[in-house]
Amino acid sequence: MFSILLVDDEKWVRTTLKWSIKQLNLPFQISHECANGLEALDWIKQNEIDLIFTDISMPIMDGLAFVKELRQYNGDQDVIVISVHDEFQFVQKAIRNGVTDYLLKPIEENDLKFCLEKWINKRKGEEEKKNDAFDVNEELPSSTIEKVLQYIEKTPLAQINLKEAAEKVHMNPSYLSQLFKQQLNKKFVDYITEIRMKEAKRLLLYTSLRISEIAERVGYSDLAYFSNNFKKITGSSPSVFRKSAD
Incomplete structure (x- = not known):
């Protein structure tokens, strides 16, 4: 089962989306719900998640600020933004920040199903690439982590992120995150x-x-x-x- 985090300030929207996802009988479970981006960032720091649904307009920290902060720290969670038609210019900004997909309110069941099935296919492709990386990567884990630490030391703090670190060592971000924790006994973030x-x-x-x-x-x-x-x-x-x- 893939885990989902729902981020929306309106409880009825989260409840409806949770019910709709369950009705599709796809391999997803709702792991947690948050009312704004700040709450979600705090939760993500302590928990693993596969996919995030986030609204654009929220108090305290909106969806765009949430995605921007998320990308600076993790880089391996996929995000689907939810918006109304009038907010599409914000959706475009979110996509430039690495958002995986978007859904427009009110969310139609067919659109939701298509979006989730597309994500599953994308995830399968990434897993195949990761397995290939296990086969071709001959570097010792300690050598890989040493290169990552060098990247961290040489890069301005505002520019450091997991995705770029993974690119430096030609590795999937999720796998690098696991390796980093194994070697240094703490998460990259x-x-x-x-x-x-x-x-x-x-x-x-x-x-x-x-x-x-x-x-x-x-x-x-x-x-x-x-x-x-x-x-x-x-x-x-x-x-x-x-x-x-x-």
């Missing part, structure tokens, strides 16, 4: 977050940069998400952390 927070603390203590500028410099385009992560890791908000050093 957690490793990068630690580096970003360490640099953020340094910038807060030793520069006069605004917090929004620091967030962008260490790889967060959404200030609220940066502040939320910073507080979770350090126990205080960026502004309180900066003041505590005075």
Whole structure:
């Protein structure tokens, strides 16, 4: 079974979509539901998921900001955006950020089925490529991870992402993510977050940069998400952390 995360601020939309997916009798299960992008990002950091359905218009963090932040950290989750006709220009922006597909409201059952079956076929093709990579890749895992660490060290924090790291070592992002955890005992996203927070603390203590500028410099385009992560890791908000050093 493939796992799905539903992200929409309207509970009735999530309920309807969940029911519709179940009626199709395809190999999917709804693993979790979130009401906005920020909530979804926090959940994804602690959980594995195959496919994400997200609305475009949501409070706190909308679908576009969610996809942008997601791509900066993971890169291996497929995303299908849900929108109304008037939002199609936003759908185009989402597609440029690597969204897999889109559905227009109200969602028709045939459109939903076609979209999910297309995704299954895409996933099967990726699995075949991954199996081929197992056969042809002769590098030792430690050598591969060493190359990834070199990429991380040489790349500006705002530009680091799993997809590009995987391309550097000619590997599927999902497989690299698994290998990274096996070798370093932590997820790729957690490793990068630690580096970003360490640099953020340094910038807060030793520069006069605004917090929004620091967030962008260490790889967060959404200030609220940066502040939320910073507080979770350090126990205080960026502004309180900066003041505590005075």
